[in-house]
Amino acid sequence: xxxxxxxxQKVIWITGASGGLGRELAIALAxxxxxxxxxxxxxxxxxxxxxxxxxxxxxxxxxxxxxxxxKEEQIKMIGDRILLKFGKLDLLIHNASLSxxxxxxxxxxxxxxxxxxxxxxxxxxxxxxILPTLLKSSDPKIIVISSLAGKFGVPLRSTYCAAKxxxxxxxxxxxxxxxxxxxxxxxxxxxxxxxxAMHALNADGTIHNQLDxxxxxxxPADKCAKEIIQKLHSNRDEWVIGRVEKFGLWLxxxxxxxxxxxxxxxxxxxxxxxxxxPSID
Numbered sequence: 001x002x003x004x005x006x007x008x009q010k011v012i013w014i015t016g017a018s019g020g021l022g023r024e025l026a027i028a029l030a031x032x033x034x035x036x037x038x039x040x041x042x043x044x045x046x047x048x049x050x051x052x053x054x055x056x057x058x059x060x061x062x063x064x065x066x067x068x069x070x071k072e073e074q075i076k077m078i079g080d081r082i083l084l085k086f087g088k089l090d091l092l093i094h095n096a097s098l099s100x101x102x103x104x105x106x107x108x109x110x111x112x113x114x115x116x117x118x119x120x121x122x123x124x125x126x127x128x129x130i131l132p133t134l135l136k137s138s139d140p141k142i143i144v145i146s147s148l149a150g151k152f153g154v155p156l157r158s159t160y161c162a163a164k165x166x167x168x169x170x171x172x173x174x175x176x177x178x179x180x181x182x183x184x185x186x187x188x189x190x191x192x193x194x195x196x197a198m199h200a201l202n203a204d205g206t207i208h209n210q211l212d213x214x215x216x217x218x219x220p221a222d223k224c225a226k227e228i229i230q231k232l233h234s235n236r237d238e239w240v241i242g243r244v245e246k247f248g249l250w251l252x253x254x255x256x257x258x259x260x261x262x263x264x265x266x267x268x269x270x271x272x273x274x275x276x277x278p279s280i281d
Contacts, residue, residue: 079130142171
């Protein structure tokens with residue numbers, strides 16, 4: 001009941017809501033008395049999320065958009081639409097993301113730029129443009145869905161790691177600048193069972209179209225979504241969610257050499273699956 005009270009009448013915007021964790025967040029949040037805004041590039045899949053979440057039109061707003069090319073004028077119009085329909089915006093969940101499966105030195109510039117645009121510049125641009133609308137709320141909050149790859153380098157995901165590291169730097173600074181006006185919370189995730197690896201980019205920009213070897217060991221997306229929702233209204237700046245892999249942060253801090261060896265052992269298995277050639281000092 002306490003959680004229901006905290007969510008009562010909240011207006012929540014989820015990016016990357018066409019599937020995976022974003023869809024599961026929408027489904028789980030829909031059980032509360034909230035209004036939900038769904039965004040991604042694929043309108044048909046957003047409507048499928050709306051159907052699966054059993055969200056009637058009066059509680060849902062579909063806003064298709066491409067984070068890699070969003071303009072200030074578009075966001076201003078979107079902000080006006082949000083205010084017209086719901087009168088406010090309380091919570092923005094940055095969930096949209098694009099991964100990779102390629103060697104750093106082999107990845108073409110276009111892939112690096114696309115990943116950075118989707119994972120870093122897009123969320124930053126959206127935040128800047130929508131901030132005036134968000135700050136009209138009596139309790140504004142930004143949620144940044146991050147990854148362990150935002151805390152340390154992970155082989156075959158170099159630019160993805162760079163983008164997640166950059167998100168931490170930007171939002172860590174911003175939340176201190178605006179600490180009396182808005183709350184920012186990071187959710188650092190370990191492996192989550194979604195199809196993100198299927199949509200990841202190869203070195204030449206083609207779609208990876210293959211699940212990771214560890215897919216079945218990962219946390220189910222619906223379980224991860226429920227755990228995030230339980231913690232959305234906490235005062236902590238950061239939460240780490242995952243299975244055994246989340247202890248990699250502790251290992252990196254206290255035993256960096258061992259952490260490097262563990263990562264390389266996983267990479268060696270990955271390269272067998274991806275036909276990559278690893279190297280390590």
